[in-house]
Amino acid sequence: MATTSLVQRLARTELLAMTPYQSARRIGGSGDIWLNANESPFTNNEPAYNRYPEFQPIELIENYARYAKLDQTQVLASRGADEAIELLIRTFCVPGKDQITICTPTYGMYAISAATCNVGVNTVPLTKEWQLDPQLTDKLHDSKMVFICNPNNPTGSTLTPAQIEPIVAKLEQQCLVVVDEAYIEFSPQLTMASLIEKYDNLVVLRTLSKAFGLAGLRCGFMLSNNEVINLVKKVIAPYPIPAPVGDIAAQALSLGGVQKMSAQVAQLNKLAEQFSRRLSTLAGVETIYHSGANFILVRFNDSTWFQALGDEGIVVRNQNQVKTLENCLRFSIGNELEMNRLGDTLAKISKRKAA
Numbered sequence: 001m002a003t004t005s006l007v008q009r010l011a012r013t014e015l016l017a018m019t020p021y022q023s024a025r026r027i028g029g030s031g032d033i034w035l036n037a038n039e040s041p042f043t044n045n046e047p048a049y050n051r052y053p054e055f056q057p058i059e060l061i062e063n064y065a066r067y068a069k070l071d072q073t074q075v076l077a078s079r080g081a082d083e084a085i086e087l088l089i090r091t092f093c094v095p096g097k098d099q100i101t102i103c104t105p106t107y108g109m110y111a112i113s114a115a116t117c118n119v120g121v122n123t124v125p126l127t128k129e130w131q132l133d134p135q136l137t138d139k140l141h142d143s144k145m146v147f148i149c150n151p152n153n154p155t156g157s158t159l160t161p162a163q164i165e166p167i168v169a170k171l172e173q174q175c176l177v178v179v180d181e182a183y184i185e186f187s188p189q190l191t192m193a194s195l196i197e198k199y200d201n202l203v204v205l206r207t208l209s210k211a212f213g214l215a216g217l218r219c220g221f222m223l224s225n226n227e228v229i230n231l232v233k234k235v236i237a238p239y240p241i242p243a244p245v246g247d248i249a250a251q252a253l254s255l256g257g258v259q260k261m262s263a264q265v266a267q268l269n270k271l272a273e274q275f276s277r278r279l280s281t282l283a284g285v286e287t288i289y290h291s292g293a294n295f296i297l298v299r300f301n302d303s304t305w306f307q308a309l310g311d312e313g314i315v316v317r318n319q320n321q322v323k324t325l326e327n328c329l330r331f332s333i334g335n336e337l338e339m340n341r342l343g344d345t346l347a348k349i350s351k352r353k354a355a
């Protein structure tokens with residue numbers, strides 16, 4: 001008798017037997033006249049866009065696999081990490097029946113994506129130090145997947161692979177562990193990607209929106225074993241990566257592109273450190289949370305700082321409405337000029353309040 005794998009047990013059963021939509025590009029073929037996709041023969045642009053793009057642009061997948069030190073079969077490109085989140089939920093969760101687990105405060109889209117799919121959300125709050133609940137694995141209530149954001153948005157807090165791996169191991173026969181590494185380039189030593197080979201239930205999410213400076217491009221990646229990737233390929237749209245996106249993303253992931261990104265990350269990490277040192281001298285700043293990402297979460301003595309900054313033309317992310325983040329603001333790390341003006345303005349507000 002064939003044994004069923006974890007992924008087969010967790011997936012929506014209707015997907016297992018389903019044949020994915022056979023788009024013209026997927027069926028492929030060889031020849032010099034292509035009349036199989038109802039495309040126009042006219043090229044109205046340079047470069048030409050009259051042909052549908054590859055399902056998963058080969059150069060893009062090659063480059064990301066090289067960058068992530070994985071096999072190409074372990075990489076799926078998507079319309080941002082946001083699409084990857086939704087695809088995972090749609091692939092594994094039965095609407096009205098299944099649920100996911102999130103560790104709050106965390107990135108808001110896990111719960112939103114679940115809600116739009118009528119999938120339940122089980123919340124296991126982080127500790128005061130933004131660490132995972134020590135009993136997390138006992139509080140999953142048959143969730144199909146648990147999302148762990150590392151570095152975490154909006155706290156900036158980090159977990160080491162040594163902290164996450166035992167959870168993945170413990171849940172190996174039970175549920176997927178989705179580690180959202182949208183900010184991993186700012187703390188590259190924390191990645192779980194190298195453990196994908198070892199655990200069938202591990203999924204890692206990545207994006208070009210943050211460190212690679214390509215938020216406008218909408219390109220992200222799901223990294224996992226081939227079984228998960230192939231299942232998600234049944235759910236994703238037929239041509240998910242627009243041709244110009246694939247080209248620009250592949251360029252960004254060339255050796256030169258990765259070097260450029262690393263240099264920019266080093267700059268931003270330095271600016272973050274300087275900014276956080278400056279903050280620590282200001283009256284009214286209660287807590288500066290240590291961050292492994294390109295933003296810093298700060299707790300102030302009251303909730304008026306957001307408006308005060310806004311009055312000076314500086315837009316930051318207010319977290320005051322989030323449970324346990326009262327009086328907190330999240331500052332993205334901008335360029336040196338922007339950080340200097342932000343620092344000066346905060347100093348001015350601080351003095352004015354103290355007066």
Ligand SMILES: *Cc1c(COP(=O)(O)O)cnc(C)c1O
Binds near residue numbers: 182
């Ligand atoms: C920004 C962000 C995303 C979304 O990334 P896109 O690739 O732009 O969709 C996902 N997860 C976290 C934690 C983020 O901060």
